[in-house]
Amino acid sequence: MSQIAIDNGLYLLEKCTEIHNTCNKLTNENAQLRNELEQTIISSKKLSKEVKQLLTDVKNVSNLEWQIAFDKQHTQSLTTELERLKSQYLGIQSIGIASVEIVRRANLITSKKETLVLSSKSFELQVLKTKCGVFKQHLADTVEQSLMKKYQLLPEKQNNEMLGGGITELTHKLLLLIRSIYYKGKYNYFSDAVWGNNPIKKCDSFSVQETSPRTYTPPLDKN
Structure with missing residues (x-):
């Protein structure tokens, strides 16, 4: 009876030892699994971050593609x-x-036309000046001849008075002539109101030539 109890005790001890070893083994395996689980969790977190980064990169790539388009x-x-x-x-x-x-x-x-017009006006002005100079000389000659004739027929006193009056009248007519040329530019004849009942012929009737001014010298009194 005691032998059976001993055998049962030994058997139980052996079973307890076996169970203890199994528990230790399970504990070790549990610890190992726990470590692996922790590593898996860490890896999962890392993968989660990487996935998030990938999603962000995909979104950025999409935005870049849209911006490029x-x-x-x-x-x-x-x-x-x-x-x-x-x-x-x-x-x-x-x-x-x-x-x-x-x-x-x-x-x-326009410049050529203006040049031609100016040249024509300049030529016309020069011709007009020359004709007026010829006319003035002709007028002076006519007055000189008229005064010489009157001087020979009248007494010396009357002749001197008439000579002075004729020069004054001639000066007045020359002033009127100059004013007419200045304000009108061109003219062909002088009216009877200026020159009396014998109108002067047109300037065109005189030839254009150089003449020197003449002066009137009354004859010496022989007495």
């Missing part, structure tokens, strides 16, 4: 606008060159 479209629009502006600039440039050339030619033609 928009920039491409905007670039095409700018290229089209640039071509249009270039064509418009070339058109304006050609029109501007043509306009400048037209204005230059018009100014050249």
Whole structure:
């Protein structure tokens, strides 16, 4: 009976030892599994972060693709606008060159016309001055001859008075002539109101030639 109890005790001891070993083994395995679980959790967290980063990168890539597409479209629009502006600039440039050339030619033609007009006016003025000079000389000669005739027929006192009056009248008529030339520019004849009942012939009837002024010297009294 005691032997059976001993055997049972030994058996129980053996079983307890076996159970203890199994528990230790399970404990070790549990610790190992716990370590692996912790590593798995750490790896999961790391993977989660990486996944989040990947999602962020994907979103950024999508935004970049959209931005690239928009920039491409905007670039095409700018290229089209640039071509249009270039064509418009070339058109304006050609029109501007043509306009400048037209204005230059018009100014050249106007300058030539003005030069011709000025030359013609200058020539006409010179001819008018020459004719007036000839007319003045002819007038002086006529008055001189008239005074000489009257001087020979009248007494010396009356002759001197008439000579002075004739010179005064001649000076007045010359002043009227100069005023008429200044205000009218051209004239062909003088009215009877200025020169009396015998109007002077047109200036064109006199030949244009150089004449020297003459002075009247009364004859010496023989007495």
